[in-house]
Amino acid sequence: MSTFVSELSGSLIFRSGSSEQASLVPKANALALTGSLNITGSSLTFNGSDIISRIVNLEAGTGGEASIGPLNIHSSSINTFTSSYYTDSSSFDSRIDSIESTTSTNSSAITQLQSNTSSYISSTSQLTDSGFLTSSNSSIVSSSGQIAAFGYITSASVAVPAGTVSSSAQISALGYITGSPENTISSSQQLLDLGFVSGSHTGIFTETGSFYATSRDLQVSGSFRVSGSVAANSFISTDGTGQPTLSSNSNLILSASDAVIIRNALLRPGRFTDSETGSLAAIDGDILFNTWSYKLQFYSGSAFYDIGASNIPAGTISSSQQIEDLGFVTSSGGSSTDITALNTFTSSYYVDSASFSSRIDTVTVDTS
Numbered sequence: 001m002s003t004f005v006s007e008l009s010g011s012l013i014f015r016s017g018s019s020e021q022a023s024l025v026p027k028a029n030a031l032a033l034t035g036s037l038n039i040t041g042s043s044l045t046f047n048g049s050d051i052i053s054r055i056v057n058l059e060a061g062t063g064g065e066a067s068i069g070p071l072n073i074h075s076s077s078i079n080t081f082t083s084s085y086y087t088d089s090s091s092f093d094s095r096i097d098s099i100e101s102t103t104s105t106n107s108s109a110i111t112q113l114q115s116n117t118s119s120y121i122s123s124t125s126q127l128t129d130s131g132f133l134t135s136s137n138s139s140i141v142s143s144s145g146q147i148a149a150f151g152y153i154t155s156a157s158v159a160v161p162a163g164t165v166s167s168s169a170q171i172s173a174l175g176y177i178t179g180s181p182e183n184t185i186s187s188s189q190q191l192l193d194l195g196f197v198s199g200s201h202t203g204i205f206t207e208t209g210s211f212y213a214t215s216r217d218l219q220v221s222g223s224f225r226v227s228g229s230v231a232a233n234s235f236i237s238t239d240g241t242g243q244p245t246l247s248s249n250s251n252l253i254l255s256a257s258d259a260v261i262i263r264n265a266l267l268r269p270g271r272f273t274d275s276e277t278g279s280l281a282a283i284d285g286d287i288l289f290n291t292w293s294y295k296l297q298f299y300s301g302s303a304f305y306d307i308g309a310s311n312i313p314a315g316t317i318s319s320s321q322q323i324e325d326l327g328f329v330t331s332s333g334g335s336s337t338d339i340t341a342l343n344t345f346t347s348s349y350y351v352d353s354a355s356f357s358s359r360i361d362t363v364t365v366d367t368s
Contacts, residue, residue, distance in 0.1 A: 010026075011023050011024060011025045011026065012024040014035075021035055022034055022035030022036070023035065153166075204216045204218075268289075269287050269288050269289045269296065270288050270289065271288070271289045271291050272288050272289070272290065272291065273290070273291050273292050274290065274292045274293075277290070277297075277304050282299040282304070283299065284299060284300055284301070285298065285299065285300075286298065286299040287299075287307075288304065290304070290306075292322070292325065293306065293319060293321065293322060294319075294321055295307070295319075
């Protein structure tokens with residue numbers, strides 16, 4: 001085999017015609033190849049090691065070479081583990097299902113336990129709030145020893161000094177009352193039940209049957225709430241200030257056997273615009289004052305109509321006020337400029353009318 005030796009000072013470029021196919025470019029510590037490297041032989045070696053053989057062994061998974069043997073050994077152990085995993089997965093599934101079922105049951109039990117014990121006392125603060133003692137107080141008597149230290153009898157074995165009264169029987173024997181004989185008054189409540197004054201003041205109420213009555217005025221500076229009915233001959237605002245208000249979350253009903261009379265005052269219905277009436281929950285017979293048409297209106301069927309007029313469809317213009325609200329002239333009043341413009345238009349109409357007539361005269365009508 002002949003050997004060709006040459007020294008290049010630059011790159012070696014391979015061309016096919018004018019097209020560059022590949023090149024060898026010297027680098028600092030390497031030779032760069034651009035393009036593809038096509039080897040038609042059966043081996044490619046580096047430092048005596050066949051690279052093609054190693055790639056084939058790596059793809060086949062064989063362990064013929066020491067450099068890929070550890071990889072194959074590791075892969076073998078993984079395959080063994082994977083096989084055992086699939087073998088045990090059935091039992092794993094059943095165990096996991098059992099754990100999930102048990103966890104769900106335990107969670108429900110814990111939730112129920114928390115609900116059942118939510119009212120339990122679990123701190124000294126709750127005991128204190130409930131009125132129980134949670135600490136020692138030097139002024140509290142809590143034992144027989146303390147009672148004895150104060151000179152009181154703490155047991156039946158203590159000798160009672162002569163002349164000491166220690167029982168109801170002894171009191172009765174001395175002629176004193178130890179009980180409550182019939183008709184005996186022994187409390188202020190009994191005095192109240194009999195209608196007598198039992199305090200330092202007389203009060204203003206007298207119990208009469210099932211209610212309390214008074215002949216004096218009752219002044220309330222705050223709210224006065226009654227859960228039942230309030231009956232009175234009249235309701236009068238006496239201080240002359242403010243506007244007394246009767247309010248209700250639904251309807252307010254004034255009921256009388258004859259008539260509801262408004263005396264010495266005006267009746268002022270609710271004031272609404274056309275757009276506001278659309279949101280009212282009205283029924284037949286309801287009355288309001290329309291601030292757009294400035295008229296009283298009543299509700300009938302599905303709309304509000306002016307009182308005293310026939311059923312005029314919604315949207316119909318029926319007053320000069322509505323015409324003015326729309327921006328149109330409703331009288332001869334106004335600036336002279338407006339009237340002049342109107343006269344100018346009228347004048348031009350009459351000027352052109354002659355030409356209109358002549359044009360109409362020239363029209364031929366075919367009557368055949």
